[in-house]
Amino acid sequence: MVESPLGKRVNVLDKGWIELVDLMPHPESKVSGDLAIVNAARVSFLGESKGPDRDKRLLFYLLRHRHTSPFEMVEFKFRVRAPLVTWWQWVRHRTWNMNAQSGRYTPFKEEDFYVPDVWRKQSADNKQASEGTLEASESLELTDKLLRHYDEGYRLYEEALERGVSKEMARLFLPGFSVYYTWVTKIDAHNLMHFLRLRMASDAQYEIRVYAKAINEHFFAPALPWTAEAFRKHVLNQAE
Numbered sequence: 001m002v003e004s005p006l007g008k009r010v011n012v013l014d015k016g017w018i019e020l021v022d023l024m025p026h027p028e029s030k031v032s033g034d035l036a037i038v039n040a041a042r043v044s045f046l047g048e049s050k051g052p053d054r055d056k057r058l059l060f061y062l063l064r065h066r067h068t069s070p071f072e073m074v075e076f077k078f079r080v081r082a083p084l085v086t087w088w089q090w091v092r093h094r095t096w097n098m099n100a101q102s103g104r105y106t107p108f109k110e111e112d113f114y115v116p117d118v119w120r121k122q123s124a125d126n127k128q129a130s131e132g133t134l135e136a137s138e139s140l141e142l143t144d145k146l147l148r149h150y151d152e153g154y155r156l157y158e159e160a161l162e163r164g165v166s167k168e169m170a171r172l173f174l175p176g177f178s179v180y181y182t183w184v185t186k187i188d189a190h191n192l193m194h195f196l197r198l199r200m201a202s203d204a205q206y207e208i209r210v211y212a213k214a215i216n217e218h219f220f221a222p223a224l225p226w227t228a229e230a231f232r233k234h235v236l237n238q239a240e
Ligand SMILES: Cc1cc2nc3c(=O)[nH]c(=O)nc-3n(C[C@H](O)[C@H](O)[C@H](O)COP(=O)(O)OP(=O)(O)OC[C@H]3O[C@@H](n4cnc5c(N)ncnc54)[C@H](O)[C@@H]3O)c2cc1C
Pocket: 092, 093, 094, 095, 096, 191, 194, 198, 199, 203, 204, 205
């Protein structure tokens, strides 16, 4: 029996994390997530479980033939902390329900900025992508400049607040793409697979790919082992 991922928090990037705060069906429900999908499909002819072998075969059939609505019967709710560069790619996926921290209400803290481990170089053949990394000494030099940039931006942010400027305006001084944000967000298994397919792919930006991979490994696969297997086989076309 796989341990339930409900309540688990996984660290991502230097200061980010993602945790599963709710799951439907709940792990204590009599019906597992995979079975909830199978049972929803069998509503078509008013049946329910026919034993693990036939249930699993049906689930694989559903995904192979893109009969996707039964997969919408399972829902995941996460809390995510990630830099804005991740957030703004994430929100392009309209099928997530979201509520985010407000920078108009909660002041940012000095440590709320993303510091990458390495500096990736521009890809030679893909204008949107990166490949390879800078030499270690050059990386250290750039990281040092980045930290000084953050310090200066944050100092100006604090100065504006001290002058009585509103939080909604003072934040114009903060380095935009790097600031960490927290949000709560919910999605069903069908739309989650769509997100994972796009954002785990090698052409997705690293800063969102690591979150997609964390969801896949730590939450999606443990919650829905059959669906995850069918997803690898029929959507990602991976050999087991
Ligand atoms: C590698 C990569 C590079 C990208 N580069 C850019 C870029 O340069 N510029 C940019 O702007 N975006 C870019 N995007 C974002 C991309 O264009 C999509 O907006 C994003 O991936 C969300 O995909 P989606 O619309 O399929 O997902 P969702 O919004 O989650 O929608 C899921 C599915 O629901 C259906 N759907 C949802 N809403 C509608 C609707 N209103 N009408 C019809 N069908 C709907 C569609 O079938 C859709 O595929 C990039 C994405 C990736 C993965």
